[in-house]
Amino acid sequence: MTNRKHKRFTAFLWHRRVGLFALVLVVILAVTGILLNHTERFKLDETYVNNSWLLSWYGIEPENKPVSYLVKNATSRHIISAWNEKLFFDDIAITNLEQDMHGAIGVEQFIVVALDNEIILLSYEGEFIERVSTSVSFSNIQRLGIKYQRPVIETSEPLYYMADEHILDWDVIVNEGIEWTERYSLNDDEHEKLLVAYRGNGLKLERVILDLHSGRIFGNFGVYLMDAAAIALLWLSLSGLWVWSKRRSKMKKKKHYQTHHRHQ
Numbered sequence: 082m083t084n085r086k087h088k089r090f091t092a093f094l095w096h097r098r099v100g101l102f103a104l105v106l107v108v109i110l111a112v113t114g115i116l117l118n119h120t121e122r123f124k125l126d127e128t129y130v131n132n133s134w135l136l137s138w139y140g141i142e143p144e145n146k147p148v149s150y151l152v153k154n155a156t157s158r159h160i161i162s163a164w165n166e167k168l169f170f171d172d173i174a175i176t177n178l179e180q181d182m183h184g185a186i187g188v189e190q191f192i193v194v195a196l197d198n199e200i201i202l203l204s205y206e207g208e209f210i211e212r213v214s215t216s217v218s219f220s221n222i223q224r225l226g227i228k229y230q231r232p233v234i235e236t237s238e239p240l241y242y243m244a245d246e247h248i249l250d251w252d253v254i255v256n257e258g259i260e261w262t263e264r265y266s267l268n269d270d271e272h273e274k275l276l277v278a279y280r281g282n283g284l285k286l287e288r289v290i291l292d293l294h295s296g297r298i299f300g301n302f303g304v305y306l307m308d309a310a311a312i313a314l315l316w317l318s319l320s321g322l323w324v325w326s327k328r329r330s331k332m333k334k335k336k337h338y339q340t341h342h343r344h345q
Contacts, residue, residue, distance in 0.1 A: 106310035113294035117287075125287035131280075135289070138298075141280045147272075150185035151265040152192050157205055160265060161185035161194055164279055168194065170207035172278040184225025184262035186232060193232045193248065195225035200232070200248060213248055226261040233259050 120126055136142035147164035162169040163182035169175060170192075180196035187193075191210065194201040198221055202210040215222065220236035227233060233243045233254065241259070242251040267275065292298035296307035 106307060107314065109293060110307070110310065113290050116290050117294060120287055125290060126285060128286040129283040130286055130289055131283040136280060136283060139284060141284065143276070143279055147267065147275060148182055149265045149267055150262055152185050152187040154187045154205065159192070159205070159207070160267070160271060161192065162275055164275065167279065168201065169275060169278060170203060172274040173207055174278060175203065175207065175209050176201070183222050186225060186227045186262055188227070188230055188232060191248065193225070195222050195234055197221045202248060215242070215251060224261055226259040228254070228259045
């Protein structure tokens with residue numbers, strides 16, 4: 082008698098446990114499935130998500146703070162920023178970076194951006210012109226300055242080099258009369274514009290729901306989690322059918338027993 086009760090309790094217990102495990106995932110599958118079936122109606126492909134946590138999860142939200150320099154000439158004012166291996170001209174992404182930025186200045190024809198061991202030239206309209214080797218790559222650039230309207234770099238020796246008017250050759254000079262660049266602190270509005278430029282419009286809601294539906298939003302194991310939910314549903318169906326058949330059989334035997342004894 083005791084063993085029979087224990088077995089019945091165990092079967093119901095595991096049925097309930099698996100059901101509770103699958104419940105949340107089944108709700109996710111059902112809700113996201115309905116939404117995906119009506120993508121156009123709900124405008125999922127036109128709606129963007131800009132939640133910082135979610136963008137960070139997808140690797141779209143920048144982790145570090147931007148490094149910015151203010152560049153001016155007689156007619157314009159621009160902010161040159163480096164943020165998570167991207168170079169920005171104001172709020173426009175220009176190129177990818179593999180080195181740190183150590184300064185940006187404006188000379189007569191170009192905007193000069195100094196990296197570890199190369200120079201990037203930009204136009205005042207924000208066009209990428211070219212990358213120029215400093216020819217002193219044996220020593221990293223520490224900072225960028227200007228003298229006689231020509232760019233000057235300080236290397237880690239420290240030595241000081243001034244470029245010619247075409248930014249092709251560099252000559253050693255003394256550390257006198259150099260105006261060094263200083264980092265620029267973005268205000269809230271400038272930072273927000275740069276952030277929008279970095280991450281674009283954000284994530285399409287359709288993609289988030291699709292990844293939630295498939296489980297990929299949870300990482301590599303997410304797909305297997307949804308597979309487990311499907312297997313759990315299958316097990317619940319079969320175990321539920323087994324429990325129902327057992328109860329039905331028991332009720333028939335009980336009814337037959339009661340009928341037999343009533344006639345006696």
